[in-house]
Amino acid sequence: QVQLVESGGGLVQPGGSLRLSCAASGSIFSIYTMGWYRQAPGKQRELVAAITSRGSTNYADSVKGRFTISRTNAKNTVYLQMNSLTPEDTAVYYCHLEQGYDYWGQGTQVTVSS
Numbered sequence: 001q002v003q004l005v006e007s008g009g010g011l012v013q014p015g016g017s018l019r020l021s022c023a024a025s026g027s028i029f030s031i032y033t034m035g036w037y038r039q040a041p042g043k044q045r046e047l048v049a050a051i052t053s054r055g056s057t058n059y060a061d062s063v064k065g066r067f068t069i070s071r072t073n074a075k076n077t078v079y080l081q082m083n084s085l086t087p088e089d090t091a092v093y094y095c096h097l098e099q100g101y102d103y104w105g106q107g108t109q110v111t112v113s114s
Contacts, residue, residue: 005025006094007020020110022077024103028099031053034050036050036078037093038089038091038093038110046060048067049068066084092109092110093110
């Protein structure tokens with residue numbers, strides 16, 4: 001089993017920044033992909049960013065140039081630095097780990113509002 005614990009969500013004004021963290025523990029293999037998804041009210045869950053164990057990254061077009069995903073393999077932790085936030089970024093953000101099976105965190109709320 002794998003457990004994912006997220007932190008760093010909250011309320012921020014438009015143009016502001018937040019940093020999300022997700023720590024993975026349990027039966028983690030050496031090769032896996034971690035990432036962040038988000039789900040806004042009334043919308044489907046969508047990929048925000050992902051990073052492989054080798055450091056390859058993938059971003060949604062809507063966040064390119066504003067968000068940066070990174071990870072520390074030694075700590076099995078993934079981060080999402082979010083800059084220039086807009087109200088459209090408001091959503092519940094979920095940490096995800098894939099290693100032949102999908103694992104999800106409990107979600108953390110990000111609200112961008114003045």
